[in-house]
Amino acid sequence: MSSDNDFDSSSTSSSSSSSSSSSSDDGGVKSIYRGVAIAAIIYERQRQKKRPRPDGSIKSRRYIPRDRIGAGQILMRDYFADDCHDPVNFQQRRDAFQKLGLSSLQKVTAALRMLAYGMAADQCDEYLKIGESTVMKSLKKICNAVIEIFGSEYLRTPTEEDIQHILAENAARGFPGMVGSLDCMHWKWKNCPTGWHDSHVNGKIGAPTLILEAVATHNLWIWHCFFGMAGTNNDLNVLNNSHLFNRIVSGEAPTCNFVVNGHPYTMGYYLSDGIYPKWAILIQTISHPVNAKQKLFAEAQEAVRKDVERAFGVLQARFAIVKGSVRLWHREECGLIMKTCIILHNMIVESEEDPEEWTPPEGETYEPVVFNRDVNLLRRNRISRIKAMTSEVTHSQLKLDLIEHLWNHHGDEQL
Numbered sequence: 001m002s003s004d005n006d007f008d009s010s011s012t013s014s015s016s017s018s019s020s021s022s023s024s025d026d027g028g029v030k031s032i033y034r035g036v037a038i039a040a041i042i043y044e045r046q047r048q049k050k051r052p053r054p055d056g057s058i059k060s061r062r063y064i065p066r067d068r069i070g071a072g073q074i075l076m077r078d079y080f081a082d083d084c085h086d087p088v089n090f091q092q093r094r095d096a097f098q099k100l101g102l103s104s105l106q107k108v109t110a111a112l113r114m115l116a117y118g119m120a121a122d123q124c125d126e127y128l129k130i131g132e133s134t135v136m137k138s139l140k141k142i143c144n145a146v147i148e149i150f151g152s153e154y155l156r157t158p159t160e161e162d163i164q165h166i167l168a169e170n171a172a173r174g175f176p177g178m179v180g181s182l183d184c185m186h187w188k189w190k191n192c193p194t195g196w197h198d199s200h201v202n203g204k205i206g207a208p209t210l211i212l213e214a215v216a217t218h219n220l221w222i223w224h225c226f227f228g229m230a231g232t233n234n235d236l237n238v239l240n241n242s243h244l245f246n247r248i249v250s251g252e253a254p255t256c257n258f259v260v261n262g263h264p265y266t267m268g269y270y271l272s273d274g275i276y277p278k279w280a281i282l283i284q285t286i287s288h289p290v291n292a293k294q295k296l297f298a299e300a301q302e303a304v305r306k307d308v309e310r311a312f313g314v315l316q317a318r319f320a321i322v323k324g325s326v327r328l329w330h331r332e333e334c335g336l337i338m339k340t341c342i343i344l345h346n347m348i349v350e351s352e353e354d355p356e357e358w359t360p361p362e363g364e365t366y367e368p369v370v371f372n373r374d375v376n377l378l379r380r381n382r383i384s385r386i387k388a389m390t391s392e393v394t395h396s397q398l399k400l401d402l403i404e405h406l407w408n409h410h411g412d413e414q415l
Contacts, residue, residue, distance in 0.1 A: 114345070178270070179256075190208075262401075273305070
């Protein structure tokens, strides 16, 4: 009996020990599985955070909820009529969740706010509920569309009718044969690349700039635009790289015949400041007049030449983005913005003009413009036209004739 009891007790003890060891083994395996699972979850989360975005950025994109529909309704209620429709390039679409996106009016308004007020792209989010990247994309599309559609009409060289009107108006102001005033303007480039910084810093402004060369008339219409030269260049360097005289040299520009003080001329001219060369096509002021005639000419030339300065001032007043510092990285994109602002500026000038046909003041007469359309002959005479355009002799004679012309017509006002 004792042996049986000893066997039972030993078997019982052995079974209990085996059961306890098996339970402990199961708990260890589960803890191992649990640890592996937790490690796998942590690793996957870290891998998701480090996964690159489609555009190559490591940082994950944060979703910002915006009431786009409500902002669009507020914009329509504040500024636009109910029957407006979306342009082709700015159609309102739905995203992957079938949620309506931004309307075309919101995108166009954001782009125009940047041009008119000079605000940053992320400032449009407060009122229009539109992101910074979307604003920049819309701005580039708007600029490309404006230049492509309206550039041929509002950023062009003068036609025959325009030339005749300009010459007649300037003849009444005392400068027969003048086709406009020429000057340059600097635009600060805040985000100029570091490698280009020294080559674009303008000494007078003390910051990187891009240069705009323009020709304007009395009504502030900008007829010529050449943009993109570095700020270290002066006006003469810009003129040497500009396409202002290309049509004249090639013979494609209309020639104009006019008479000043009894001497005939066959080429119009621009008023400029003293840095420009003494060519027949450029007339500068007299820095130190010594008599009443020269003083009258200097005052008149400096007053009429301010047409382009006034055009620059109005352009900056209408589009604050041109007045402040441009915050884009690429020079080509800065050129798109500048051309767009000039086109919109010319549109405003046209809308504010008097629809009645301009007539010279009573008692003033002018010769009609004669246009030579023999293009082949003009192209064969390319070298002779360059010599005539850059002639210093013609420049001196034309300036003397203009001095006498102004004194004969407006000298009584100085007496």
